Amino acid sequence: MTIYASDQIHMSIPKAADVLGLGREQVRLVKSDARFRLDVRSLREMIEADMSRGLVPFCVVASAGTVNTGAVDPLAALARVAATYNLWFHVDGAYGALGSLDERKRPLFEGLERADSVSLDPHKWLYAPVDCGCLLFRDPAKARRAFLTDDADYIKVHEEAIDESFAFWDYGIELSRRFRALKIWMMLCYYGTRRIRAAISDDNDLAAYLAERVNLAEEFELLAPVELSICCFRYVPPAVHAALREAEPTERAHLNAELDQLNARIMHRVQRGGRAYLSNVTLNGSYGLRACVVNFRTTRDDIEQALDIVREAAREISEE
């Protein structure tokens, strides 16, 4: 049985395939396009090829906001493929699905409404403290069929009203859980969609602003389009920038390897410095710095400062 996802998919998907007893080889990685979105034509070809080899495709996983760059897979086209082959259509929206609240980004998410299941992490872009995960089902009865156990006395539900007799353990793998839903519910009630939408739109603006500053600075290079609130870039000393433009392939590979090392050292220095937090990313083979804005307190000034801190780290390294 095979699962399909792009090469940008979150590690939780292959890990889930392992836990389910399928093995991570059963997660078929489809190549992504220049914007790091799953390539639908390749998906169709891979499914057909797998079926002709006797494999049994059962699930397509789309990313609505990849962890690396925030790319949103073409959800409507993927929903159609899933329907064609009768596959479960799961959307990993852990980081990004709430980005659809920003109306300017809404078109990216077309097709999300056709998912069989959507995962969300309110501790990411809904500003809730860790940990808080959420899984939405189109048809919860299917989850119940998978997880229901009704032969244990200690989990018998004695209430008869629908709300009172609802037991989460019938719909997933957990048996104990905090009432995390309360804090999310209260946050939604207190702030309301409009306020949350505004905060999410601001975060998107800040990532776009960061990309703008990166593009304007001769010592930075943008590594991926900014889709939501993630911006991936790297530091390139101006001299190297010029050399890269004119380099032969071998020389270019050499320069890139040096840039990878430099950016890795920058990232460690920034993380250890404690004034800004960037993570790392590998895109088209290059080591990059990844900024992800999911805080409603972040300002343009923070963005400027983060770039200054990166410049400072690069200067310190060059002086060592």
Place this chain on the structure above:
Amino acid sequence: MTIYASDQIHMSIPKAADVLGLGREQVRLVKSDARFRLDVRSLREMIEADMSRGLVPFCVVASAGTVNTGAVDPLAALARVAATYNLWFHVDGAYGALGSLDERKRPLFEGLERADSVSLDPHKWLYAPVDCGCLLFRDPAKARRAFLTDDADYIKVHEEAIDESFAFWDYGIELSRRFRALKIWMMLCYYGTRRIRAAISDDNDLAAYLAERVNLAEEFELLAPVELSICCFRYVPPAVHAALREAEPTERAHLNAELDQLNARIMHRVQRGGRAYLSNVTLNGSYGLRACVVNFRTTRDDIEQALDIVREAAREISEE
């Protein structure tokens, strides 16, 4: 591949077998003895029979404190069986393993130290608020081999010192987690083993006290030996008590069915009343009331009151 556990095992084990892709039919339920402990001779016979049918036994799950009655399986004998057949030896100590802190109960837990893995729920008998689960491994490298993913940038561990580079996601299925360990660590430091042991011993005493009161009262019947801090009993109107003693098998079954209904009504009334909390249990086919003492504030007076509340519920039902 088959897993072995007693018919008293917690539902989490068959559910885990489902999630692992094995299916709950692969959990082979071994009959339990008069004290609700796994019968070791039956286990050996079942393993031998399964192997001769071509099945592949790989795991024995013992309960160190079953959810129904607190029975502790014969751990030392089970460890020997596991060693003989080269099986993983898991001890489900979620409720009961900390009961071993009560020195009078220590002999029950002989063999616990030979487990490959032990599950604990500090939110049960370590007085921590829900949710807090804990899994101990004899050899964590085995968990790491099962769960390690080192191909995702965003989970690369950049620190090199052993403590700093330790990542829980390499040892289990979770990818995000609260720092629940902190509260447990602080509780252990603040109260210390002696104080916690005293509280656990008190809980055991209270369950024994409840059993004593049940045995002394003509309207109650004890349904299982009290091993740790769980006491299972049922309400039997004195007239029925006498009738049961003299009844023919058919008449006895009829009386028992009536007692089941009565005790179910009592349990609902007590739960809804909100003054005491009893859960239900089925033991040897009889519906019982189950009291589990895992609070350091419970007193003998609470025990007396709980019995009075049950009597009151029974009286109210008889008057309806």
